[in-house]
Amino acid sequence: MTGIRDELAHEQTVVDVLYARLDELRGAARDRLRRVRRAGAVGTHQNRSERDAFATHYEDRMAQLDAVEDRLAFGRLDLQEGTTRYVGRIGLTDDEHRSLLTDWRAPAAEAFYRATALHPHGVERRRHLVTKGRSVTAVEDEVLDLSADVDTDSLSGEGALLAAMAAGRTGRMSDIVATIQAEQDRIIRSELTGALVVQGGPGTGKTAVALHRAAYLLYAHRRLLERSGVLLVGPSSSFLRYIDQVLPSLGETGVVSTTIADLLPGVRARAHDEGAVAEIKGRLVWREIVRRAVRARERVPATDVRVRVEGHDFVIRRRDIRDAIAHARRAHKPHNAARATFVRDALGRLADQYRDLVGGPLSPEDRASVMEDLRGNRDVRVAINLAWFPITPEKLVEDLFAKPHRLEEAAPELTAADRALLFREPGSPWTESDVPILDEAADLLGEDDSLAQAEARARATERAAEVEYARSVLSSGAAATMIQVDAETLASRFAPTGPRLTTAERAAADRAWTYGHVVVDEAQELSPLAWRMLVRRVPTRSLTIVGDVAQTSSPAGARSWAAHLRPILRDGWRLAELTVSYRTPATVADTAQRVAVAAGLPVSDLRAARDVTGSLTVVGTGRGERGTSSRSVGSTVPDDVVVTEALSLAKEFVGAEAGRVAVVAPAGRVTGLADALTAALPGGLGADEAARLTAQRPEDAQVTVLEPRETKGLEFDAVVLVEPAEVAEGSGGTSDLYVAMTRPTQRLVVVHARDLPEGFEQ
Numbered sequence: 001m002t003g004i005r006d007e008l009a010h011e012q013t014v015v016d017v018l019y020a021r022l023d024e025l026r027g028a029a030r031d032r033l034r035r036v037r038r039a040g041a042v043g044t045h046q047n048r049s050e051r052d053a054f055a056t057h058y059e060d061r062m063a064q065l066d067a068v069e070d071r072l073a074f075g076r077l078d079l080q081e082g083t084t085r086y087v088g089r090i091g092l093t094d095d096e097h098r099s100l101l102t103d104w105r106a107p108a109a110e111a112f113y114r115a116t117a118l119h120p121h122g123v124e125r126r127r128h129l130v131t132k133g134r135s136v137t138a139v140e141d142e143v144l145d146l147s148a149d150v151d152t153d154s155l156s157g158e159g160a161l162l163a164a165m166a167a168g169r170t171g172r173m174s175d176i177v178a179t180i181q182a183e184q185d186r187i188i189r190s191e192l193t194g195a196l197v198v199q200g201g202p203g204t205g206k207t208a209v210a211l212h213r214a215a216y217l218l219y220a221h222r223r224l225l226e227r228s229g230v231l232l233v234g235p236s237s238s239f240l241r242y243i244d245q246v247l248p249s250l251g252e253t254g255v256v257s258t259t260i261a262d263l264l265p266g267v268r269a270r271a272h273d274e275g276a277v278a279e280i281k282g283r284l285v286w287r288e289i290v291r292r293a294v295r296a297r298e299r300v301p302a303t304d305v306r307v308r309v310e311g312h313d314f315v316i317r318r319r320d321i322r323d324a325i326a327h328a329r330r331a332h333k334p335h336n337a338a339r340a341t342f343v344r345d346a347l348g349r350l351a352d353q354y355r356d357l358v359g360g361p362l363s364p365e366d367r368a369s370v371m372e373d374l375r376g377n378r379d380v381r382v383a384i385n386l387a388w389f390p391i392t393p394e395k396l397v398e399d400l401f402a403k404p405h406r407l408e409e410a411a412p413e414l415t416a417a418d419r420a421l422l423f424r425e426p427g428s429p430w431t432e433s434d435v436p437i438l439d440e441a442a443d444l445l446g447e448d449d450s451l452a453q454a455e456a457r458a459r460a461t462e463r464a465a466e467v468e469y470a471r472s473v474l475s476s477g478a479a480a481t482m483i484q485v486d487a488e489t490l491a492s493r494f495a496p497t498g499p500r501l502t503t504a505e506r507a508a509a510d511r512a513w514t515y516g517h518v519v520v521d522e523a524q525e526l527s528p529l530a531w532r533m534l535v536r537r538v539p540t541r542s543l544t545i546v547g548d549v550a551q552t553s554s555p556a557g558a559r560s561w562a563a564h565l566r567p568i569l570r571d572g573w574r575l576a577e578l579t580v581s582y583r584t585p586a587t588v589a590d591t592a593q594r595v596a597v598a599a600g601l602p603v604s605d606l607r608a609a610r611d612v613t614g615s616l617t618v619v620g621t622g623r624g625e626r627g628t629s630s631r632s633v634g635s636t637v638p639d640d641v642v643v644t645e646a647l648s649l650a651k652e653f654v655g656a657e658a659g660r661v662a663v664v665a666p667a668g669r670v671t672g673l674a675d676a677l678t679a680a681l682p683g684g685l686g687a688d689e690a691a692r693l694t695a696q697r698p699e700d701a702q703v704t705v706l707e708p709r710e711t712k713g714l715e716f717d718a719v720v721l722v723e724p725a726e727v728a729e730g731s732g733g734t735s736d737l738y739v740a741m742t743r744p745t746q747r748l749v750v751v752h753a754r755d756l757p758e759g760f761e762q
């Protein structure tokens with residue numbers, strides 16, 4: 001006992017020193033910020049810009065230091081060479097630059113996650129520190145000597161890991177930095193280049209690994225990625241909310257998180273297409289369809305057109321227009337950008353008619369003035385527009401869906417039945433699967449040339465001056481006290497126009513932005529066309545792709561990574577697998593695996609890290625079910641049975657701080673069950689608790705009713721699954737059932753009236 005108490009006391013002393021240092025750094029950053037702010041908005045424009053830039057950096061630094069308060073230090077390595085190293089959320093040094101704490105992402109921390117008895121990586125003992133606030137409450141040691149029969153498969157930091165797995169869920173994902181397992185660490189630290197596909201069953205930590213990898217890459221390649229940015233793509237905005245604490249808790253805020261639906265600036269896609277339509281819209285053939293639709297806006301008129309300008313007759317000849325179109329196309333520019341070439345050429349040919357009319361060569365000034373007159377004439381403008389129509393991506397795509405003749409002309413690859421499915425009224429809301437088509441259109445249409453070019457020239461000149469100025473600030477040493485920064489980044493903070501934007505903000509607003517790395521979660525749901533859209537944003541193909549092809553619910557999604565990714569990445573990707581479930585108790589995980597295998601889903605191996613007694617309960621309510629006759633009969637699960645089960649789980653698992661219970665039901669039953677449950681809350685849990693729960697925002701709700709696909713990527717302490725057979729018949733098939741069954745961390749209660757799907761019972 002004394003031994004442990006001494007150990008705790010010793011670790012407390014170390015942890016106290018680390019927090020003292022953290023407080024000191026915070027104080028210093030706060031003082032610097034105060035000093036900069038006190039200087040106020042006076043002085044020259046350059047002085048003000050410089051102060052703003054410093055202020056922003058100190059604010060960033062303070063946010064970073066604040067974010068690491070919780071579990072600042074969580075590990076200790078005793079090395080065979082006789083030294084000791086503490087591992088934590090950030091690196092800390094003392095005034096003499098001696099290391100106090102090693103950042104978990106630094107090479108020196110790698111052994112904390114990788115060392116095993118067989119491969120000790122120079123480690124004699126690994127210690128997990130368990131802290132509450134700033135107090136050390138426990139330590140957990142693993143001795144990594146070379147004794148022969150040690151199970152090298154055992155989980156590292158098992159006590160801390162099991163505690164994390166058993167903790168009540170809050171509706172926000174938390175980081176796993178203290179308990180990352182070796183198979184996960186290898187993926188997190190995998191090299192930046194190329195595309196890495198991480199396949200793993202439900203609960204194997206794919207999301208956690210993807211987020212920690214983003215933080216690791218930002219640390220290991222900061223110079224490159226801080227400037228180009230990292231894009232994180234998730235399946236839905238509720239999922240993004242679920243994970244939005246993880247990166248800030250790791251000290252990273254510079255990642256653009258979005259969904260495919262929100263990836264195109266200026267387009268808000270809030271509607272969803274039903275399965276068959278989503279599948280058609282996800283096909284790669286849209287590249288050709290959109291290309292033809294664009295070409296249809298470059299059109300030779302049916303007949304020559306006569307116009308009268310300033311008292312002279314001109315003929316807009318079909319032949320001239322054909323040649324001008326061919327000439328403009330040869331520039332290989334997007335449609336709207338190439339339009340300027342077409343217009344110049346077409347007007348030039350009309351000016352030639354004028355020259356022939358007056359019978360002599362024109363001086364450059366005369367020619368320019370004739371062309372201006374022609375350009376200003378309404379009939380000429382109409383004829384030119386009809387020949388080369390300037391058009392936005394939105395209008396082009398809307399016309400394809402609202403005007404059947406346009407789609408028929410552009411899409412010979414689609415059957416008449418497919419085309420009929422795509423029809424919709426003009427003005428209909430954009431759907432998520434429209435977005436990659438809009439992006440193809442934006443790519444082929446480009447922007448209207450002249451204005452954009454003038455703006456780009458002005459921006460480039462401005463930017464060069466800013467970078468030059470930032471360089472002079474850096475070389476003058478004025479920035480020596482700032483956190484590491486390069487001239488480009490600093491320049492973007494100095495930019496005099498508009499608000500100072502971070503890389504992430506600038507990237508999110510710019511369709512043509514190319515990122516240094518892209519992380520895609522629930523990647524199995526992306527259609528081939530959505531992949532094209534993403535890859536366009538990362539020309540280096542530096543990607544982390546995490547998902548599970550057994551959980552695919554979208555008919556446009558992947559059932560095999562190789563088949564799905566080949567058209568986009570060819571063979572340029574590598575595969576890593578995760579095999580241990582850190583979420584679902586073994587009994588539940590094994591049952592879900594059997595159901596998935598029986599349905600022929602391409603499941604990965606899955607081994608649960610733990611089991612929980614009584615984690616699976618099956619309640620039958622159908623006719624002839626043993627022991628259920630008093631409840632009800634019939635082939636539909638009654639609402640009241642579901643409500644009773646949900647209330648009983650809420651009593652057991654939901655507390656003021658944490659704990660979440662979800663009813664997962666076929667889509668058609670969600671509203672009815674939600675109403676029934678809300679009505680029953682006061683009677684079941686008391687008026688106060690009911691009021692507290694009903695006041696919660698949907699995304700934070702501790703007791704909630706969802707359809708299977710809404711639960712993708714999420715987790716709950718306990719789940720009531722309503723009528724699995726019907727869930728499996730929904731549009732997402734058994735994949736949706738597999739997802740629903742693997743959401744709970746503690747308990748799954750299955751309520752059914754119909755027969756259970758195959759594989760359920762052993």
Ligand SMILES: Nc1ncnc2c1ncn2[C@@H]1O[C@H](COP(=O)(O)OP(=O)(O)OP(=O)(O)O)[C@@H](O)[C@H]1O
Pocket residue numbers: 161164165174175176179180181184200201202203204205206207208209548551582583712713714715742
């Ligand atoms: N090394 C770990 N230490 C502690 N908890 C972990 C660890 N790895 C994963 N977890 C936890 O396991 C749960 C499942 O992780 P995560 O959501 O990342 O899995 P997933 O593979 O993305 O699941 P799904 O396929 O269902 O979306 C989370 O609560 C996560 O925090």
